[in-house]
Amino acid sequence: MVWKGSSFWLWALVLLLGLLSSEGKALSAGYPSKPVELVIPWPAGGRSDISTRLMAPFLEKNLGVPVVVINKVGGGGILGMAHVRDAKPDGYTLSSGGMAMANFQYQKPGNLSLWDYTWIARVYWTPQVLAVNVKSPFKDLKGLVDFAKANPGKLRHGNTATGSTTHMCSEDYAKKFGLKFTQVPYKGEGDTVKGIGSGEVDFAFGLMLVFRPLLEDGKLRILGVADEKRNPLFPQVPTFREQGYDFSAPTWEALHAPKGLPPDVYQKISEAARKSLTDPDLIGKFGKIGMNISHQAGSEFTEWLKTYDKEIKDLTMELGLQYKK
8 A cells, every 4th residue: 555645644643642552551551560759848747747658558558569758848848849740640759738739829939730730539638726825815716706806906826827728727717707817927837836835926727736735735725626527536625616607627638640640540549549548547547646537539629629729819819929920
């Protein structure tokens, strides 16, 4: 047969694409065949580091290859996030996180986007709580809210950094209930807790995991849990809703990979994540540190993320925290 004109190049292109597709399927069919890198964009000791290191051995068991946890720190998390975004989408580079990225994509340079990743599974969904110093005059949320309404800007909120999750949470709460707080930014969760403990700030939003040491030492008081139900480890602490304030403030992370993950590789990681995150042993380990595993499949989580992304963008613009080129 004689090939003429454009027909030859068309068939050549079809043949090439077929070969590339077959090669890609052959490579992904053997997945995984080497260690998987699990990247944490934050320093050791924080909630992302703790939760990811708890999960890693279970992923390792269900994937059948070593899962190597790496802290890739720099640029306030951006270095690690960019590393994962730019990695080859072959299933050998994963990360757990996303909530900070939702804020940073509108606040900081670096061209980050939630949509540069393949979202595999939600890992945890843990509510924030509101903490005050044990010497604080506030014994419940009503007392704090009433004072804030009568004294706009007088209450000092300690956040973990300008534009951080805790900053955005407190501003969202203030917006919903007609309040105004003075924001005091710190360099991370540890410094924020010290600020409450010393009386430098009046209150702070954050995770029970972070406040627990000073709480157990009798130095802090938790006024409420921003969730629909009480924390089983601290059943004496009422929810915001129980106190008349319909407010929910989850902290979450999700397992993700670079965009373009082959479907069969995605399926293998997704199944390993499902088995890991529904394992009673891992659920118990998370529970002991005050965090709630809440597995959600990638497709469902991605749909939810679209709404969350819009809400974060709107709040960022309203507060004037957006990155200005």
